[in-house]
Amino acid sequence: MSPEEFRRIGKVVVDWIADYRAGIESFPVRSQVRPGEVRAKLPEHPPERGEDFEQVLRDLDEVLLPGVTHWQHPGFFAYFPANSSGPSVLGDLLSSGLGVQGMVWATSPACTELETVVLDWLVELLGLPEHFRTDAVGGGVIQDSASSAVLVACLAALQRTGEEVARRGITRRHVLYASAHTHSSLERAARLSGVGADNVRVVDTDPDTLAMDPRHLDELISADVEAGAVPTMVCATIGTTSTTAIDPVPEVGEVCRRHGVWLHVDAAYAGVAAVCPELRWINDGVAEHADSYCTNPHKWLLTNFDCSALWLADRAPMIEALSVLPEYLRDEATESGEVIDYRDWQVPLGRRFRALKLWSVVRWFGAEGLREHIRHTVALAQEFAGWVRRDPDFELLEPHPFSLVCFRPRYPDLPVEEANERTHRVMDALNDSGDLHLTHTKVDGRTLLRLAIGSPATERRHVEQAWARIRQAV
Amino acid sequence: MSPEEFRRIGKVVVDWIADYRAGIESFPVRSQVRPGEVRAKLPEHPPERGEDFEQVLRDLDEVLLPGVTHWQHPGFFAYFPANSSGPSVLGDLLSSGLGVQGMVWATSPACTELETVVLDWLVELLGLPEHFRTDAVGGGVIQDSASSAVLVACLAALQRTGEEVARRGITRRHVLYASAHTHSSLERAARLSGVGADNVRVVDTDPDTLAMDPRHLDELISADVEAGAVPTMVCATIGTTSTTAIDPVPEVGEVCRRHGVWLHVDAAYAGVAAVCPELRWINDGVAEHADSYCTNPHKWLLTNFDCSALWLADRAPMIEALSVLPEYLRDEATESGEVIDYRDWQVPLGRRFRALKLWSVVRWFGAEGLREHIRHTVALAQEFAGWVRRDPDFELLEPHPFSLVCFRPRYPDLPVEEANERTHRVMDALNDSGDLHLTHTKVDGRTLLRLAIGSPATERRHVEQAWARIRQAV
Ligand SMILES: Cc1ncc(COP(=O)(O)O)c(C=O)c1O
Ligand SMILES: Cc1ncc(COP(=O)(O)O)c(C=O)c1O
Numbered sequence: 001m002s003p004e005e006f007r008r009i010g011k012v013v014v015d016w017i018a019d020y021r022a023g024i025e026s027f028p029v030r031s032q033v034r035p036g037e038v039r040a041k042l043p044e045h046p047p048e049r050g051e052d053f054e055q056v057l058r059d060l061d062e063v064l065l066p067g068v069t070h071w072q073h074p075g076f077f078a079y080f081p082a083n084s085s086g087p088s089v090l091g092d093l094l095s096s097g098l099g100v101q102g103m104v105w106a107t108s109p110a111c112t113e114l115e116t117v118v119l120d121w122l123v124e125l126l127g128l129p130e131h132f133r134t135d136a137v138g139g140g141v142i143q144d145s146a147s148s149a150v151l152v153a154c155l156a157a158l159q160r161t162g163e164e165v166a167r168r169g170i171t172r173r174h175v176l177y178a179s180a181h182t183h184s185s186l187e188r189a190a191r192l193s194g195v196g197a198d199n200v201r202v203v204d205t206d207p208d209t210l211a212m213d214p215r216h217l218d219e220l221i222s223a224d225v226e227a228g229a230v231p232t233m234v235c236a237t238i239g240t241t242s243t244t245a246i247d248p249v250p251e252v253g254e255v256c257r258r259h260g261v262w263l264h265v266d267a268a269y270a271g272v273a274a275v276c277p278e279l280r281w282i283n284d285g286v287a288e289h290a291d292s293y294c295t296n297p298h299k300w301l302l303t304n305f306d307c308s309a310l311w312l313a314d315r316a317p318m319i320e321a322l323s324v325l326p327e328y329l330r331d332e333a334t335e336s337g338e339v340i341d342y343r344d345w346q347v348p349l350g351r352r353f354r355a356l357k358l359w360s361v362v363r364w365f366g367a368e369g370l371r372e373h374i375r376h377t378v379a380l381a382q383e384f385a386g387w388v389r390r391d392p393d394f395e396l397l398e399p400h401p402f403s404l405v406c407f408r409p410r411y412p413d414l415p416v417e418e419a420n421e422r423t424h425r426v427m428d429a430l431n432d433s434g435d436l437h438l439t440h441t442k443v444d445g446r447t448l449l450r451l452a453i454g455s456p457a458t459e460r461r462h463v464e465q466a467w468a469r470i471r472q473a474v
Numbered sequence: 475m476s477p478e479e480f481r482r483i484g485k486v487v488v489d490w491i492a493d494y495r496a497g498i499e500s501f502p503v504r505s506q507v508r509p510g511e512v513r514a515k516l517p518e519h520p521p522e523r524g525e526d527f528e529q530v531l532r533d534l535d536e537v538l539l540p541g542v543t544h545w546q547h548p549g550f551f552a553y554f555p556a557n558s559s560g561p562s563v564l565g566d567l568l569s570s571g572l573g574v575q576g577m578v579w580a581t582s583p584a585c586t587e588l589e590t591v592v593l594d595w596l597v598e599l600l601g602l603p604e605h606f607r608t609d610a611v612g613g614g615v616i617q618d619s620a621s622s623a624v625l626v627a628c629l630a631a632l633q634r635t636g637e638e639v640a641r642r643g644i645t646r647r648h649v650l651y652a653s654a655h656t657h658s659s660l661e662r663a664a665r666l667s668g669v670g671a672d673n674v675r676v677v678d679t680d681p682d683t684l685a686m687d688p689r690h691l692d693e694l695i696s697a698d699v700e701a702g703a704v705p706t707m708v709c710a711t712i713g714t715t716s717t718t719a720i721d722p723v724p725e726v727g728e729v730c731r732r733h734g735v736w737l738h739v740d741a742a743y744a745g746v747a748a749v750c751p752e753l754r755w756i757n758d759g760v761a762e763h764a765d766s767y768c769t770n771p772h773k774w775l776l777t778n779f780d781c782s783a784l785w786l787a788d789r790a791p792m793i794e795a796l797s798v799l800p801e802y803l804r805d806e807a808t809e810s811g812e813v814i815d816y817r818d819w820q821v822p823l824g825r826r827f828r829a830l831k832l833w834s835v836v837r838w839f840g841a842e843g844l845r846e847h848i849r850h851t852v853a854l855a856q857e858f859a860g861w862v863r864r865d866p867d868f869e870l871l872e873p874h875p876f877s878l879v880c881f882r883p884r885y886p887d888l889p890v891e892e893a894n895e896r897t898h899r900v901m902d903a904l905n906d907s908g909d910l911h912l913t914h915t916k917v918d919g920r921t922l923l924r925l926a927i928g929s930p931a932t933e934r935r936h937v938e939q940a941w942a943r944i945r946q947a948v
Contacts, residue, residue: 001559001838002560003492003493003495003496004496005560006563006564007489009560009564010485010488010491010560010563010567011484011488013567013568014480014481014487014488015481016568016571017480017484018480018484019477020572021480031582031583031584033583035807036812037583038584038587038588039590039591042587042591044594045598046596046599046836046840046841047836047840048840048842049840049842050837050838050842050843051840055837056833056838060568064584064588065584067583067584067587068572068582068583068584068585069574069581069582070574071574071575071581071582072572072573079581082573082824083573084570084571084573086476086479086480087530088570089570089571090483090484090487090527091530092566092570093484093487093563093566093570094490096558096563096566096567096778097494097495098494098542098545099545099557099563099779100542100543100544101553101556105509107545107553108505108541108542108543108545109507109509109511109512109542109543110505110507110512110537110538110540110542113512113513113516113541114512116513117516121519121520122520124519124520125520144822145824147821147824148822155666158668165670166670166671169644169647169670169672170643170644170668171670173643184799191640191641191795191798192666192667192796192821194643194644194667194668196639196640196641196642196644197641197798298824304570304573305575305824306824306826321665322662322665324658324662324665324671338509347621347622347821348618348619348621349619349620349658349662350619350621352778352779352780359530360530363524363525363530364475364524364527364530366522366523367521367522368522369523369524
């Protein structure tokens with residue numbers, strides 16, 4: 001495809017996306033296809049001769065779109081949002097268009113330096129501690145996901161135990177600590193790093209707030225030390241996946257400090273809310289205690305996947321754990337130690353110019369625009385929560401400080417199993433309707449519906465409609 | 475950014491990329507900036523108010539481009555190519571525009587099913603074994619990189635040893651086998667998985683072909699078994715990073731089979747050459763012996779990063795190693811077992827719709843166009859090698875079956891250290907000139923220059939110019 005063909009077809013694709021976004025409400029939010037339905041419509045064999053791009057777009061419309069769940073639909077309230085905004089999509093397009101590799105500084109210095117600058121900006125925007133900036137011993141890096149971020153944190157934590165895990169492998173029992181509400185990526189980090197899922201301790205949570213109990217954490221760590229194991233990392237969550245519960249980072253951090261255990265703070269979804277001063281309390285304890293901290297602009301900060309921001313208070317143990325320097329990657333800049341080589345900060349070697357999309361987002365929206373987005377979505381969620389609270393047919397889970405609201409229909413005469421079953425049926429009916437998309441969680445044996453607001457396309461009327469449809473379905 | 479603003483600005487960005495590609499030869503291939511130079515020109519603080527996208531593009535031109543190494547430049551011969559083509563960029567743009575998550579089938583069925591189909595197409599295009607298709611117990615998946623692919627393979631291999639590593643953690647000494655020419659990602663997999671870098675055995679290579687010696691491998695494995703360790707995985711490479719050497723997969727595979735050790739075949743760069751029937755011999759032994767196999771369309775098959783294809787002969791141990799199913803991700807389709815959830819096939823949880831770009835590439839070029847691209851770049855490299863071979867001032871490393879040529883100036887009167895030093899100076903001078911970009915490697919203590927051809931923009935005249943410049947610099 002010559003530059004001139006790219007110019008022509010690229011504009012057709014831009015139009016396609018603009019039309020898609022403009023008309024997105026015409027689609028059922030959740031795809032209604034059955035397993036195998038899309039596959040059956042695709043050719044079994046690859047084409048021998050090249051085809052026009054117009055044919056690709058036609059098949060996208062006819063074959064693929066029915067199999068797409070529309071995450072950018074204003075009626076998408078499932079999981080957590082996966083924001084995507086115009087400037088982000090265009091920043092990402094520039095990254096693809098440049099097609100550079102940022103594995104080390106020398107392979108494209110701007111790719112590394114813009115990333116450092118934008119992550120320093122984010123430290124300022126979110127009110128995170130100065131020592132997360134890359135000037136001194138800490139630093140920030142874009143990961144593909146919060147899952148990879150917690151794995152990298154775990155590897156750094158293993159290294160810091162002094163057991164030389166990267167070199168000698170796991171030779172003792174290392175233990176990670178989490179609550180029942182910690183994201184499953186922590187258990188995956190245990191599986192991937194050789195720690196093992198059995199060595200993840202589940203710390204009790206407060207039955208009301210669902211927050212981690214620091215006293216129980218303390219007891220568990222002490223018992224493990226006594227038993228000869230190596231307490232390695234605690235994962236505290238700011239905004240759990242189920243219900244956006246908040247672990248008490250100051251108290252958990254105190255326990256970690258006392259025992260010399262690495263504290264990773266997972267604020268994948270909620271962390272970006274700290275762009276708003278009135279929500280900055282969620283960072284309590286992070287400055288004093290977090291060895292690593294992660295939040296995802298690709299969830300709620302208008303940046304399309306993949307863009308997860310990870311900061312370390314001290315980058316040295318991570319680099320020790322991950323750095324391997326073969327001859328074909330040696331260069332002057334790396335040898336001089338003057339530069340950052342982000343290859344040593346992540347699982348993959350290669351890396352795209354992901355900073356471009358985050359840079360585009362921050363510049364297009366400005367601090368002001370980012371705050372507005374968070375405030376708008378939080379306000380909608382609070383309004384929705386108010387409707388649920390006032391309706392005697394529903395039960396609301398408190399608190400709900402962000403843009404996720406958990407609730408369930410009341411079935412006062414039904415045993416819990418049956419009530420759960422009914423709640424599931426309500427959710428399925430709503431999802432099948434195509435008007436909105438919700439997911440569920442379970443707390444204390446009870447099934448709750450989760451309504452997460454986050455799409456920039458979602459207006460008040462969409463939330464009103466959702467509420468009307470939910471009441472009707474119940 | 476409204477759809478209409480996106481429509482307008484998106485076209486400006488498309489024009490920017492078309493102009494960039496059309497004028498790419500006007501840039502020095504390798505960025506000439508000093509460490510910190512780009513950063514110093516970027517604002518220290520994020521903007522309070524939003525800015526126009528035009529300002530972003532202006533800064534891209536003025537501040538960032540001088541810090542960019544132009545991987546798509548026809549004079550880029552460094553590392554391995556990181557191909558990017560128009561259809562790929564546009565496929566990726568569609569992925570960003572849709573903004574869907576493909577972590578499980580249900581979150582966007584088309585995202586999963588297209589990936590399955592396109593990877594099955596690739597099995598056919600590359601003449602890989604039928605059992606890599608996702609119909610039966612095997613299957614293919616797009617990873618971000620070959621580094622993540624070898625990590626996933628290693629985790630599956632650990633699981634298959636029956637030691638229940640995912641659950642219990644590493645409790646015995648596991649050993650991985652590689653040669654001195656295996657990519658550093660294998661050592662990283664050892665560090666990341668808890669196996670430990672010390673437990674990577676370096677198998678001897680043939681001094682002429684630089685290929686792994688299967689007899690030595692056999693001895694090492696036997697010795698490890700005797701010592702009570704668990705031989706876990708062998709990594710054989712088709713096309714090493716240094717020199718594109720090829721390990722003897724049939725013989726290495728025989729050894730693996732005899733000892734029940736997992737064989738991972740890393741064909742990150744060279745594997746895609748098998749689109750050409752005349753190069754399909756590189757797959758020898760893969761059908762019979764490979765437990766996992768990886769090749770990167772993002773290197774030499776016209777697909778922009780990230781797109782690394784990984785296949786498994788049996789996906790079960792990988793899924794056992796990686797699968798964690800929390801309540802908030804439970805859904806009917808997953809419970810039914812009728813669908814694939816690619817979340818269990820990779821390190822991160824979230825995933826973008828990466829199949830779109832590979833699909834766009836295969837459809838735009840067709841099998842014919844893909845073969846043409848490989849043939850064209852291989853032919854250019856062979857022609858270049860011929861010039862080197864015939865020039866008494868140069869020494870050529872044989873063989874060079876793909877599009878990488880390794881060579882060095884002859885300095886008959888200099889001791890090896892000084893010759894190496896001079897070769898480095900030649901390379902630095904060439905890279906500083908901005909006309910072309912080469913990297914180096916070291917074989918047997920001797921520094922070699924690497925010239926890798928792969929950009930669709932590279933024509934015969936660029937290779938001729940490169941050769942003229944190299945002779946001049948020497
Ligand atoms: C608290 C928390 N941590 C981690 C993750 C994983 O995010 P990712 O998809 O970026 O790995 C999630 C995703 O919902 C989350 O809510
Ligand atoms: C043989 C081989 N394996 C693995 C890799 C790593 O590739 P990636 O950047 O996709 O991790 C490379 C990169 O050059 C390679 O040449």
